[in-house]
Amino acid sequence: MIFYFSGTGNSRYVAQALAEALDEQLLAIAECLNTGNLEFSLEAAEKVGIVTPVYFYGLPSIVEEFLDKVQFNRSSSMYLVVTFGSFTANTGPHAQKMLSEQGRQLDYLFSIQMPENYVPLFKVPASETRTQLFAEAEKTIAQIVQSLKENKIGDHDTSKGKFPRLVSAVCRQLYRGGMTTKKFWVTEVCTACGLCARLCPVAAISLADGKPSWTKEKCPRCLACLHRCPVEAIQLGHLTKNKERYVHPQLSE
Numbered sequence: 001m002i003f004y005f006s007g008t009g010n011s012r013y014v015a016q017a018l019a020e021a022l023d024e025q026l027l028a029i030a031e032c033l034n035t036g037n038l039e040f041s042l043e044a045a046e047k048v049g050i051v052t053p054v055y056f057y058g059l060p061s062i063v064e065e066f067l068d069k070v071q072f073n074r075s076s077s078m079y080l081v082v083t084f085g086s087f088t089a090n091t092g093p094h095a096q097k098m099l100s101e102q103g104r105q106l107d108y109l110f111s112i113q114m115p116e117n118y119v120p121l122f123k124v125p126a127s128e129t130r131t132q133l134f135a136e137a138e139k140t141i142a143q144i145v146q147s148l149k150e151n152k153i154g155d156h157d158t159s160k161g162k163f164p165r166l167v168s169a170v171c172r173q174l175y176r177g178g179m180t181t182k183k184f185w186v187t188e189v190c191t192a193c194g195l196c197a198r199l200c201p202v203a204a205i206s207l208a209d210g211k212p213s214w215t216k217e218k219c220p221r222c223l224a225c226l227h228r229c230p231v232e233a234i235q236l237g238h239l240t241k242n243k244e245r246y247v248h249p250q251l252s253e
């Protein structure tokens, strides 16, 4: 069983590729939380996979919430595959600690570099770089499949960067304090199509007088609304103006 969360499609692509290669059921974390589908039966020796982007050098808040709530009928081997833009810092070990406090064990950790989507701070990589990242990702996915089939447990994340614990500790504070939706705004090019509201994994957007407004105080900051608006009307503060938007090619098919 593989659970995934994804804002712009990178992690969804990886999760789908793993599910196909391993012949596993694929479930969307946001849908499980929204429908209250949080109890699952596992076959004997069945592994549980979690595929998610790295947010502020840790897990997205929605993934933490899911891991806190999900129940399985038996204990199982778990693996975490994170997609990231630059490096992962302490994401894996932190998830391992969190799960062990819940009486669960994270046996495998993997990471896959994908195009960066945090446009308030960075730029989306150029198209040639994206093509290279996708080609490398294919190889890493094949290695992960092999490792899982061979039951090679352990931490296979080689992209933690320098001072991972310190970096994560500082940035997690920023994430928890900065998940506010107050800085989202919409330019006049909005066509009131409603796509942003339909896509939001936590129903934080409503269409009031035809234009989106953010009705929840906080959200996980997945940036699906900002990247996937067809007319690029959504901005976050003033740092996303004139920045290229990004979705994984599989989402735009």
Ligand SMILES: Cc1cc2nc3c(=O)[nH]c(=O)nc-3n(C[C@H](O)[C@H](O)[C@H](O)COP(=O)(O)O)c2cc1C
Binding pocket: 005, 006, 007, 008, 009, 010, 011, 012, 052, 053, 054, 055, 056, 057, 058, 083, 084, 085, 086, 087, 088, 114, 115, 116, 117, 118, 220, 221, 222, 223, 248
């Ligand atoms: C809120 C937010 C925070 C992010 N923080 C990090 C980070 O700490 N380190 C990193 O390498 N990439 C970071 N990224 C980039 C994403 O992890 C990366 O682009 C990921 O592949 C996006 O996955 P998705 O397309 O499935 O949403 C961040 C992206 C977002 C939206």
Ligand code: SF4
Binding pocket: 186, 189, 190, 191, 192, 193, 194, 195, 196, 197, 211, 212, 228, 229, 230, 231, 232, 233, 234
């Ligand atoms: S997706 Fe874009 S155009 Fe459509 S309602 Fe939202 S902001 Fe407006």
Ligand code: SF4
Binding pocket: 007, 181, 199, 200, 201, 202, 203, 204, 205, 214, 219, 220, 221, 222, 223, 224, 225, 226
């Ligand atoms: S409001 Fe936008 S950034 Fe926040 S969770 Fe919804 S889609 Fe993601």
